Amino acid sequence: MxxxxxxxxxxxxxxxxxxxxxxxxxxxxxxxxxxxxxxxxxxxxxxxxxxxxxxxxxxxxxxxxxxxxxxxxxxxxxxxxxxxxxxxxxxxxxxxxxxxxxxxxxxxQNFCSRCGERLGFNEKDRGLRCHGCGYISYPKVSPCVIVVVHRGDEILLARSHRSFSKLPAFSCLAGFIEAGESAEEAVVREVMEESGVLVSDIEYVTSQAWPFPHQLMLGYHARYVSGDLNIDTTELKEAAWFKVDQLPAVSPMKTIAGRLIDAYVAKFR
Ligand SMILES: [Zn+2]
CATH class of the missing domain: 3.90.79 (Nucleoside Triphosphate Pyrophosphohydrolase)
Structure with a gap:
């Protein structure tokens, strides 16, 4: 209910x-x-x-x-x-x-990052206030991009070393947005770094807060432009192109990865 x-x-x-x-x-x-x-x-x-x-x-x-x-x-x-x-x-x-x-x-967040005094409840908004210098600390949210790279009726999926899942499921490429970077720039950089593939036509789809420990996942679809798969093995265990009608086990629909994959595959149903 x-x-x-x-x-x-x-x-x-x-x-x-x-x-x-x-x-x-x-x-x-x-x-x-x-x-x-x-x-x-x-x-x-x-x-x-x-x-x-x-x-x-x-x-x-x-x-x-x-x-x-x-x-x-x-x-x-x-x-x-x-x-x-x-x-x-x-x-x-x-x-x-x-x-x-x-x-x-x-x-x-126990102590002020500016002066080292103990932080306490702010009581004016959802922040913590330093009793020493007045600095207010707000909850940390780390923005990440997560992306389905598509090439016609194929999508690029990967398995990461640091997957939370106990299941051997494939998921999307993902990574943190760097300081000073737009989400779209992060999509292009992350996909290139992790897979060696250049993408364009980046399209926002949906987002999801993800508490491990404080990520905001911004979900995209991006079109393959060029490049052969050349994965970053420190990040990924494997990556491959899959036909939309022959997908392996993928992340569940409760996750943004599952929903991004489903949203692309739905175009072919
Ligand atoms: Zn302080």
Whole structure:
């Protein structure tokens, strides 16, 4: 069943906030209070580990996020990736994605990068304020491009060494956008660096936030222009052209890679 979600307007402590929904993590695992419960169904736990913050409202009810020193007896630990790929609703994906990214950021941003003082909740917006110099730190988002390179009825797919997937699935080429670079320039550079192929006619398709740990994936289709496959073996295990009607196992539809591949293949259905 679909749930509604809205962010809390400021970054404030979730302790004693009156929140009646709570999401907890232990290490990198999402905790479910019961095997069939939703992650935001947890009751408040005393003595959390590290910061607890107010995420927003889930179905109109305030929801806090924090991490626990240990998983309470009877609760279930779920890998974040397994949850995101298995959850039914786009809203569930969005809530857990936001909770995970903000918690990761809070746990890794303890001190001011300008003066070294401790950071605290800002309470004016979704930032952390330095009590020493007033510097405000905002959640880190790292933009990446991810691209289906096409050549008529063929697409270029690859398997990476650092694939999160346990399955031997093929996916799209992808990489981080460099400082000062447009997304389209990043597409051309990444595809050339990873595969030796020149692309053009870069077309934006869709985007997806991806909490490993804080990426924003911008998804494109790009037309092959020239070049033989010459892969960067430090990044990729293998890459190959596949006919759209003879694809190997590819990333699932919950991922932007799966949706980008499907959007191109759909033109031939
Ligand atoms: Zn400072």
């Amino acid at each position: 679909a749930v509604s979600f809205s962010y809390h307007p400021a970054l404030v402590s979730g302790l004693e906030s009156g929140a009646r929904r709570h999401i907890y993590f232990h290490d990198d695992k999402l905790l479910l209070p019961a095997p069939d419960a939703q992650p935001w169904d947890a009751e408040e736990i005393e003595n959390p580990e590290g910061p607890v913050f107010l995420l927003g409202e889930v179905d109109g009810v305030s929801c806090s996020v924090g991490s626990l020193k240990q998983t309470p007896s009877g609760w279930t630990e779920v890998g974040l990736r397994d949850y995101l790929l298995g959850c039914d609703e786009i809203d569930d994906f969005r809530i857990v994605n936001a909770a995970s990214q903000l918690l990761y950021w809070l746990r890794t």
